[in-house]
Amino acid sequence: MSRHVISLRDLTDGDLEWIVRRGVEIAAGPADAGASLRGRIVGIYFSRTSTRTRTSFTAGALRLGAQVITYGPGDLQLNTGETAEDTARVLGGMVDGLVIRTAGPPEEMRTFAAHCGAVVNAMSADEHPTQALADLTTLSARFGRVKGLRVLYVGEGNNSAAALALALPRFGGVELELRTPPGYGLAPEVLADATALAEVSGSRVRERHDLASLPGKVDVVYTTRWQTTGSTKADPDWRRRFEPFQVDEAVMARYPGACFMHDLPAHRGEEVTAAVLDGPASIAFEQAQHKLYSAMAVLEWCLAR
Structure with missing residues (x-):
């Protein structure tokens, strides 16, 4: 079962504690993290600049065994007028998860979440979960x-x-x-x-x-x-x-x-x-x-x- 991280408001206290606890476990032994994402494909779409967040999710997905497809601000047909919903429907059929950074509100990402298995908000205008x-x-x-x-x-x-x-x-x-x-x-x-x-x-x-x-x-x-x-x-x-x-x-x-x-x-x-x-x-x-x-x-x- 896939899950989304779009706003911290969406996470239960248990969800929050699990992610933090697992992050600390990985920090203590990165080489022992395993390959839990082997066979998965993760899309990384950043329409705004990023050093740490983009690199961390790209490297993190690769370290966990996933394959990664990256999209820059000029790579998707959103730039030519395709709707976010149409783009989301296409990507949702091809990738298992999507990490997104935009300049819009988190609600924009919920359009992608309606069609993609897992969406991660890697920063929006209102929140950087x-x-x-x-x-x-x-x-x-x-x-x-x-x-x-x-x-x-x-x-x-x-x-x-x-x-x-x-x-x-x-x-x-x-x-x-x-x-x-x-x-x-x-x-x-x-x-x-x-x-x-x-x-x-x-x-x-x-x-x-x-x-x-x-x-x-x-x-x-x-x-x-x-x-x-x-x-x-x-x-x-x-x-x-x-x-x-x-x-x-x-x-x-x-x-x-x-x-x-x-x-x-x-x-x-x-x-x-x-x-x-x-x-x-x-x-x-x-x-x-x-x-x-x-x-x-x-x-x-x-x-x-």
């Missing part, structure tokens, strides 16, 4: 747990932040503090859903639009690129609003035991200083490596569990 799954895998591998962790997120309430907010609070006792520039916070419906999830699990989610009264203790400081991949900002003066939200040495000095995370790509000197990103507290590149292990877990959950 596989990034959050990789982040949870990284945290679980690093701390031995996700429950009870205290995370300070600093930066735009973008699709990575949305996914983090929809995933972290489902683990009991988590404290997620988001500090986002005025006018660039989480979408209201995402914040409402994250708050509701936190109430069920005994976690806490809070968002403010300044850096005053930061939490006294956190385990993780997390930021993302100010200019989200594939997006632009209408306000020509947006950088002025973002400048106070840089993660620098002063921010990290408040939390000497915390680690620093970044979903990459990073712009040193903007959302984070080079001293932090390349410093001893940073696990950003370890986090990037875990995208491979998490992608393998996602593919197994979709196609081989």
Whole structure:
């Protein structure tokens, strides 16, 4: 039975925990992951740029024994006016699973999911679910747990932040503090859903639009690129609003035991200083490596569990 990962809202707590646990298992012994996708064909369709996500799903599928077909932004007849439904009906009869990155909403991917055996949202305009799954895998591998962790997120309430907010609070006792520039916070419906999830699990989610009264203790400081991949900002003066939200040495000095995370790509000197990103507290590149292990877990959950 095939499954889809289009939004984290679609996953049960058990689904989420299984993917994270399996990702940690693969990280502990990648060579022992097996070939659970032997005989499967996975399509990789990215209409937007990607380094880590595209490579992780391609390499992950190959490591698990699948064959891969890749499509760039100009390769499908969608560019000539074919409907998404017609494209999906054709691809669904030829590949077992499809990993997709677009600039549209997750609903666009549900058209493909109606005709394809398994569809994975590798980033849409509103949500980046596989990034959050990789982040949870990284945290679980690093701390031995996700429950009870205290995370300070600093930066735009973008699709990575949305996914983090929809995933972290489902683990009991988590404290997620988001500090986002005025006018660039989480979408209201995402914040409402994250708050509701936190109430069920005994976690806490809070968002403010300044850096005053930061939490006294956190385990993780997390930021993302100010200019989200594939997006632009209408306000020509947006950088002025973002400048106070840089993660620098002063921010990290408040939390000497915390680690620093970044979903990459990073712009040193903007959302984070080079001293932090390349410093001893940073696990950003370890986090990037875990995208491979998490992608393998996602593919197994979709196609081989």
